[in-house]
Amino acid sequence: MLFSVLDIIGTVAFAVSGTLTAIEKRMDIFGITIIAIATALGGGTLRDVLIGNTPVTWLKDLQNFYFVIGSVIITVIFRKWLNELRVSLMLFDTIGIGIFTLIGIQKGIMIDLHPLVCILLGTVTACFGGVIRDILCNQVPVVFRKEVYATACIVGGASFYLFQFFSFSQDAVFICTILTIIGIRLLSVYFQWSLPQIKGE
Amino acid sequence: MLFSVLDIIGTVAFAVSGTLTAIEKRMDIFGITIIAIATALGGGTLRDVLIGNTPVTWLKDLQNFYFVIGSVIITVIFRKWLNELRVSLMLFDTIGIGIFTLIGIQKGIMIDLHPLVCILLGTVTACFGGVIRDILCNQVPVVFRKEVYATACIVGGASFYLFQFFSFSQDAVFICTILTIIGIRLLSVYFQWSLPQIKGE
Amino acid sequence: MLFSVLDIIGTVAFAVSGTLTAIEKRMDIFGITIIAIATALGGGTLRDVLIGNTPVTWLKDLQNFYFVIGSVIITVIFRKWLNELRVSLMLFDTIGIGIFTLIGIQKGIMIDLHPLVCILLGTVTACFGGVIRDILCNQVPVVFRKEVYATACIVGGASFYLFQFFSFSQDAVFICTILTIIGIRLLSVYFQWSLPQIKGE
Numbered sequence: 033m034l035f036s037v038l039d040i041i042g043t044v045a046f047a048v049s050g051t052l053t054a055i056e057k058r059m060d061i062f063g064i065t066i067i068a069i070a071t072a073l074g075g076g077t078l079r080d081v082l083i084g085n086t087p088v089t090w091l092k093d094l095q096n097f098y099f100v101i102g103s104v105i106i107t108v109i110f111r112k113w114l115n116e117l118r119v120s121l122m123l124f125d126t127i128g129i130g131i132f133t134l135i136g137i138q139k140g141i142m143i144d145l146h147p148l149v150c151i152l153l154g155t156v157t158a159c160f161g162g163v164i165r166d167i168l169c170n171q172v173p174v175v176f177r178k179e180v181y182a183t184a185c186i187v188g189g190a191s192f193y194l195f196q197f198f199s200f201s202q203d204a205v206f207i208c209t210i211l212t213i214i215g216i217r218l219l220s221v222y223f224q225w226s227l228p229q230i231k232g233e
Numbered sequence: 234m235l236f237s238v239l240d241i242i243g244t245v246a247f248a249v250s251g252t253l254t255a256i257e258k259r260m261d262i263f264g265i266t267i268i269a270i271a272t273a274l275g276g277g278t279l280r281d282v283l284i285g286n287t288p289v290t291w292l293k294d295l296q297n298f299y300f301v302i303g304s305v306i307i308t309v310i311f312r313k314w315l316n317e318l319r320v321s322l323m324l325f326d327t328i329g330i331g332i333f334t335l336i337g338i339q340k341g342i343m344i345d346l347h348p349l350v351c352i353l354l355g356t357v358t359a360c361f362g363g364v365i366r367d368i369l370c371n372q373v374p375v376v377f378r379k380e381v382y383a384t385a386c387i388v389g390g391a392s393f394y395l396f397q398f399f400s401f402s403q404d405a406v407f408i409c410t411i412l413t414i415i416g417i418r419l420l421s422v423y424f425q426w427s428l429p430q431i432k433g434e
Numbered sequence: 435m436l437f438s439v440l441d442i443i444g445t446v447a448f449a450v451s452g453t454l455t456a457i458e459k460r461m462d463i464f465g466i467t468i469i470a471i472a473t474a475l476g477g478g479t480l481r482d483v484l485i486g487n488t489p490v491t492w493l494k495d496l497q498n499f500y501f502v503i504g505s506v507i508i509t510v511i512f513r514k515w516l517n518e519l520r521v522s523l524m525l526f527d528t529i530g531i532g533i534f535t536l537i538g539i540q541k542g543i544m545i546d547l548h549p550l551v552c553i554l555l556g557t558v559t560a561c562f563g564g565v566i567r568d569i570l571c572n573q574v575p576v577v578f579r580k581e582v583y584a585t586a587c588i589v590g591g592a593s594f595y596l597f598q599f600f601s602f603s604q605d606a607v608f609i610c611t612i613l614t615i616i617g618i619r620l621l622s623v624y625f626q627w628s629l630p631q632i633k634g635e
Contacts, residue, residue: 261629295550
């Protein structure tokens with residue numbers, strides 16, 4: 033139950049962020065919708081394709097698709113107001129990557145994949161919606177160049193197995209994992225942490 | 234039978250349009266061939282991957298692949314002449330999206346997907362060859378920014394279910410759907426319709 | 435045995451080339467790792483997705499993943515030194531495309547695909563890691579514009595069937611195919627061969 037609610041919050045947040053990106057790129061309403069779908073559902077789609085979970089989740093259960101369409105409509109109508117809400121959006125987005133990482137890990141566990149692979153699948157679920165959005169908008173994916181974003185997913189994913197090792201209840205493991213990811217991300221934004229850039233010659 | 238003929242026409246038209254795009258980008262003959270394959274077969278490939286219909290159709294039946302290669306050769310030889318045929322190409326392309334939308338819908342129906350999902354699969358089949366072509370050529374997909382293109386597929390896909398509701402014969406439903414898509418597309422080009430662009434702040 | 439060793443050499447070479455490309459693009463350490471993974475494992479991943487061999491190979495057996503991570507670490511540490519090794523890298527890379535083409539062909543043969551499709555799968559395995567790397571780095575894939583690269587894979591793939599026709603031992607067929615691809619590629623670099631570019635109007 034909590035799971036589904038958080039899933040919807042994450043989906044909506046990613047859909048809103050995709051919509052705002054596409055508006056900036058002066059796309060028409062169809063382009064905006066596709067970018068929003070790619071941002072919100074792209075990570076899970078890539079994960080499903082990689083593990084052979086097809087038809088991919090959102091084609092089998094349209095709930096998330098409807099939430100994306102609803103988010104696009106509301107975002108387009110209230111776009112001027114939402115641009116002032118970038119901080120709240122960042123919060124939603126952060127909750128989103130927390131829950132999406134967890135969902136990705138669970139999908140991997142369900143088909144008995146190696147823990148490291150499950151963490152990778154969690155990171156793919158959380159981050160590759162944004163990567164696909166950026167590719168469709170013809171820019172170098174922002175996640176490759178800025179901020180401790182994917183790193184929060186990877187560390188949070190590792191913490192999932194740590195929490196499980198200490199045999200917390202399943203719900204507690206879920207919530208601690210999400211809070212770890214959210215915590216790392218918020219601290220990194222607040223203190224402007226960034227990963228080292230490697231200088232060439 | 235009619236179905237196969239139209240499928241081939243659509244494939245050839247998309248292959249020709251991909252070839253002309255790649256020539257403009259000064260690619261070598263290998264790059265041109267890949268772009269033509271991506272344009273003509275990419276939409277159906279993405280659809281097959283999303284629904285788990287693998288190996289994807291054109292790997293199991295090479296007919297369409299051969300038509301793409303043939304189209305590339307003929308287009309490269311007659312490229313100066315073909316550039317003056319952009320209007321005929323647009324017509325072929327329009328027939329192509331009509332039939333590709335229909336094929337995509339049918340593939341979805343065959344595995345009992347929700348009508349809305351089938352319309353999406355039809356649109357993916359018709360439009361994403363062009364999207365993949367544009368990504369490989371490093372430009373923002375044209376379908377996101379111009380013309381009533383995907384919209385014709387979506388409205389045409391919806392009309393498919395409308396025609397079926399009025400229990401036409403299957404063949405009549407097919408032909409009416411294709412004609413609806415072709416009609417919307419041609420009218421939109423003639424009257425220069427376009428979807429509203431959403432202005433940012 | 436020989437097969438696995440060559441597979442590892444190819445994977446490492448592609449990982450190193452991806453790492454150097456990402457450093458030039460001033461990505462952070464996460465971006466560099468993703469680009470290296472995409473370059474080394476992307477071609478095989480696309481092949482597996484197209485033929486429905488999921489979960490894709492490197493999610494089931496992490497060995498190649500570990501070699502990629504190790505290559506990234508070593509390349510980042512020794513990056514100044516490696517840039518002077520571009521010739522050795524080109525050699526590794528050439529061995530890589532030879533063996534990756536062969537692996538792709540074998541995967542196709544194992545599920546009874548048409549020889550032409552197997553050659554295509556070999557070429558996809560060898561070349562599309564680089565294509566995905568270039569798309570993620572927001573540049574037109576280099577393989578579409580330069581050098582006899584994919585062509586070596588295609589001709590080498592055809593030679594595989596030729597060698598088999600003359601009923602060499604399986605090992606001899608493998609080695610001759612790899613040597614053919616390496617030979618064509620090295621000759622093309624040495625003599626600066628390139629495919630004809632097609633001029634537009």
